[in-house]
Amino acid sequence: MSIRERVTLLVGGVGGAKLALGLADVLPAGALTVIVNTADDFRHLGLHVSPDLDTVMYTLADMANPKRGWGIAGDSLKAMSLVERYGGPSWFSLGDTDLGTNIYRTALLDEGHTLTAITERFSKALGIEHTILPMTDDRVRTLIDTVDMGTLGFQDYFVRERWQPVVTGIRFEGAAEARPTEAVLQAMAESEVIILGPSNPLLSIDPILSVPGIRDASVASKAPVVGVSPIVNGQAIKGPAAKLMAELKLDVSPVGVLRHYDSLLDGFILDERDSALLDAVHNMGVQAAARQTVMQTRPDKVRLANEILDWIEGSDL
Amino acid sequence: MSIRERVTLLVGGVGGAKLALGLADVLPAGALTVIVNTADDFRHLGLHVSPDLDTVMYTLADMANPKRGWGIAGDSLKAMSLVERYGGPSWFSLGDTDLGTNIYRTALLDEGHTLTAITERFSKALGIEHTILPMTDDRVRTLIDTVDMGTLGFQDYFVRERWQPVVTGIRFEGAAEARPTEAVLQAMAESEVIILGPSNPLLSIDPILSVPGIRDASVASKAPVVGVSPIVNGQAIKGPAAKLMAELKLDVSPVGVLRHYDSLLDGFILDERDSALLDAVHNMGVQAAARQTVMQTRPDKVRLANEILDWIEGSDL
Numbered sequence: 001m002s003i004r005e006r007v008t009l010l011v012g013g014v015g016g017a018k019l020a021l022g023l024a025d026v027l028p029a030g031a032l033t034v035i036v037n038t039a040d041d042f043r044h045l046g047l048h049v050s051p052d053l054d055t056v057m058y059t060l061a062d063m064a065n066p067k068r069g070w071g072i073a074g075d076s077l078k079a080m081s082l083v084e085r086y087g088g089p090s091w092f093s094l095g096d097t098d099l100g101t102n103i104y105r106t107a108l109l110d111e112g113h114t115l116t117a118i119t120e121r122f123s124k125a126l127g128i129e130h131t132i133l134p135m136t137d138d139r140v141r142t143l144i145d146t147v148d149m150g151t152l153g154f155q156d157y158f159v160r161e162r163w164q165p166v167v168t169g170i171r172f173e174g175a176a177e178a179r180p181t182e183a184v185l186q187a188m189a190e191s192e193v194i195i196l197g198p199s200n201p202l203l204s205i206d207p208i209l210s211v212p213g214i215r216d217a218s219v220a221s222k223a224p225v226v227g228v229s230p231i232v233n234g235q236a237i238k239g240p241a242a243k244l245m246a247e248l249k250l251d252v253s254p255v256g257v258l259r260h261y262d263s264l265l266d267g268f269i270l271d272e273r274d275s276a277l278l279d280a281v282h283n284m285g286v287q288a289a290a291r292q293t294v295m296q297t298r299p300d301k302v303r304l305a306n307e308i309l310d311w312i313e314g315s316d317l
Numbered sequence: 318m319s320i321r322e323r324v325t326l327l328v329g330g331v332g333g334a335k336l337a338l339g340l341a342d343v344l345p346a347g348a349l350t351v352i353v354n355t356a357d358d359f360r361h362l363g364l365h366v367s368p369d370l371d372t373v374m375y376t377l378a379d380m381a382n383p384k385r386g387w388g389i390a391g392d393s394l395k396a397m398s399l400v401e402r403y404g405g406p407s408w409f410s411l412g413d414t415d416l417g418t419n420i421y422r423t424a425l426l427d428e429g430h431t432l433t434a435i436t437e438r439f440s441k442a443l444g445i446e447h448t449i450l451p452m453t454d455d456r457v458r459t460l461i462d463t464v465d466m467g468t469l470g471f472q473d474y475f476v477r478e479r480w481q482p483v484v485t486g487i488r489f490e491g492a493a494e495a496r497p498t499e500a501v502l503q504a505m506a507e508s509e510v511i512i513l514g515p516s517n518p519l520l521s522i523d524p525i526l527s528v529p530g531i532r533d534a535s536v537a538s539k540a541p542v543v544g545v546s547p548i549v550n551g552q553a554i555k556g557p558a559a560k561l562m563a564e565l566k567l568d569v570s571p572v573g574v575l576r577h578y579d580s581l582l583d584g585f586i587l588d589e590r591d592s593a594l595l596d597a598v599h600n601m602g603v604q605a606a607a608r609q610t611v612m613q614t615r616p617d618k619v620r621l622a623n624e625i626l627d628w629i630e631g632s633d634l
Binding site: 045046047075076078079080081082083085086087088095096097098099100101103104106107110121122125126 | 362363364392393395396397398399400402403404405413414415416417418420421423424427438439442443
């Protein structure tokens, strides 16, 4: 079977969603399964918000806001403007169309439907021909320990405080008791390749791997596990990955990312600008290649997706 | 004290809100208290919807949709369109701006705030200089017994079935256990006049009077109780009042309305077109006057409000 027939991608939000879109474009319908971090999910104004799931879903449905990377293109903010006028919280913005997703998801969850089933229903309704899976239907919650503000919930850290507090630790509350879904385990078992997207290793990929069974399923799978570095030339393409890695005393480089994944990866794609590190990666027993990994346009995403798949097919992974 | 210093108005939605706006325009700031039916309130998609409260609030804030009489002028339907695309319910429409009210009210209720406190907060934020009070902070729910469809919730009867089922009875579930709020009792006790708006007697005014203590407070008040007929020339100005009265074997006329209120009223305003009934009303021991009661434009509302107040001031009520 060609690896292009069954690809599993693990991601968080914006950065990972870009590669998801590239892969969705180049793979045959149904060949891609995207397993998404849900440890950033939270209730806001009573609504169950799943930021990463929705970023991936809107991106694959070609509805995403191209500038911000999250939310829906052209969305308005009428509801939240009125909430603000009433003196309600304004730090977390939800667009009007986006509220349709959040309101109906919350209603369906409260009726007892699983997040997996709801995501499948919504994705199909939006015409997405691939599969988007939450990492678990259980409650896992990222908590951030900081120097000056104590422990913060993820959205408080990320959105309200704009990831400025200095971090001393990251925990995934509920992870030990969480179960991976059947759909996640089956996708990983049947995969021809498992790709860890260029998402934040600490905030997006780690929560997925913290769900008991998911890391083991990656290791046990016959499929090669290939990472794409989110660190390019010592910096994160977007967001707090580099800042966090430095605060947690990790080497802010593709090598630091690879080491953090602790022998999970069989292959690694790093950016051309880091090609000097290829030897160091090879010396760690991991096959690697350097590519132009920064994705701006849709052709960038398609090109990178093809280059990753081509490289895996041409390697002996 | 002039009656124009303390007026209490009991209403449901659209029809009553018109008179509320007229009174709000002609009375000094703070002089008007509108006590609103909440037996139509329900949860839709997890959101606590208060149709009559919001119609009154948006009307007094000059935000109401002038054509439909409910919802917000110029509102869009982005969120509900997406819910519909997901296969969700589409029979009850909530505009995007309106969702701000419904989402934040639900969140505040779930935090333990009362509907009275929330309505006060929202009204002030919208610049309303009079007082809007829900009839109770407890749960009262209108149930409609029908010939062909059994018992229906109010919104199922009114919106989903467009009030077409033939009705055999109307009940207010929870009314016996409900308590009027302190704010409602105080407003009625301090009132110089209590007006029953031209709202549906069976669906809008009866639920308010069904809350133990409210009817007694009307009777006990030193203020005259004055009704405005919602039936003009044998028809309802809007909605199912006439159809329901006929189905429940009531006389579809101002006299039927007056009789239904069962000696609660001291005075009664009926429409000019029904002035032939003035004698019959007088014979029931109730003072009455005929005025042009159909309100289309804002000047209509102001004129009727002034005419009602003038008539009460000139009478010996």
